[in-house]
Amino acid sequence: MSEGERKLMDDRGQYLQAATDGRDIQDADWTQCRIVLTTKRIVLIADEKQVIPLTDVDDVGGRFDVNQNAAGVANYVTLHIDDDVMLLRAPEQEAFETDLYRAFLDNTLIYVQHPAVKGGVVQGTEWQRAKVKLTDEAIKLAVADGQYVTIGRDDIGDVETDERTVDGAERRIFEVEHTDSEDRSVETHITGEGQQITILEAILEEGVERNRANLDLSPTEQQIVMALHTGVSPFDIPDFVDEDVREIEEIFDRLIELDVIETIRERTEVEMTSRGRQVASEEMGSQ
Incomplete structure (x- = not known):
């Protein structure tokens, strides 16, 4: 490695050459390889070694489902290098992508x-x-x-x-x-x-x-979230969305479970008991 270059990742993985010189490769398939990522380059080691300097990468991300072999894979990262397109995947895909983004961005x-x-x-x-x-x-x-x-x-x-x-x-x-x-x-x-x-x-x-x-909100739930975000009081939400208080409370419970909102203060709902009514009557009678 060159001076100042650091290795960020070294693991097995796969690559698929999806396009060359601007031409899609319709029969492209995944090739097993070793992926070495440094702060300056990506190295793919299979039967032959390919070295991709990070400065040669024009674009990263987005799907490029050139055929079913690519479309059938849930996660991969796409590299656009001039008129070539390379797809990469690793066993720990999220960690690999973070390391790749770090190689481009860290300390810039x-x-x-x-x-x-x-x-x-x-x-x-x-x-x-x-x-x-x-x-x-x-x-x-x-x-x-x-x-x-x-x-x-x-x-x-x-x-x-x-x-x-x-x-x-x-x-x-x-x-x-x-x-x-x-x-x-x-x-x-x-x-x-x-x-x-x-x-x-x-x-x-x-x-x-x-x-x-992580979210699949109903239209009413979306409306409630937007209302809260713009400053509508939680106590005014039933009138704001024209829903029953009990229904709103159930929606609040679901949104709390989804970590969309959190409880700041509990409001206790009360009603008078027979003893309470008696106390109130005696108090009123003494005035």
Whole structure:
């Protein structure tokens, strides 16, 4: 390995050459190999050795189901290298993809606006440079002003994109909704240069899918979640969605189980007993 190069992963795996020189390979099949990933290259060792410098990779992520051999596999990562397309898979696919994204992103500098939005209110914060570190659980950002921002990869609620001028250049912006250290809904806006945009998009899309995979909300449940997010009181929800209180309480219980909402304070519902009515009557009679 070259000076400063570190090995991130060395494991068995498979690759499928899905396209060469812009031409799809219809009869492509998976080849067993050893995958060695470093901070500078991907090495595939089978009957022959292929070396792919990370700087040659133009795009990462997204499915490329060139045939049934590819379509029949649940998870793989797609590499676009000029006019070639390579699919890779490993026994621990999520860990492999995290290591691959780390190889591209770790310790690079991107642009960050945090918090861009807090509690639904635009904050007017300035763009700053931030150093990136990726873990299995989070995207960690060390911002130039001393902030340390953590975006949990299981905590990405939504990602919108926009085009804006940052540092004198028109850039693609990712508006990432998540929660901060005090469990408040915030948006962190991030962007980068060249290859960074491709990798950030793949990581953020995967984070959104992690959340979607765990949820199957009904239209009423979706309406309730959006109402709570925009500040409607939980006590006003029955009138807001025109549902019975008991039905809303059952929905709240389900949303709590799904970790979509949490209980802050229990409200005790009471009614008078016969003894209570007697006490009240005596009290009223004494006035």
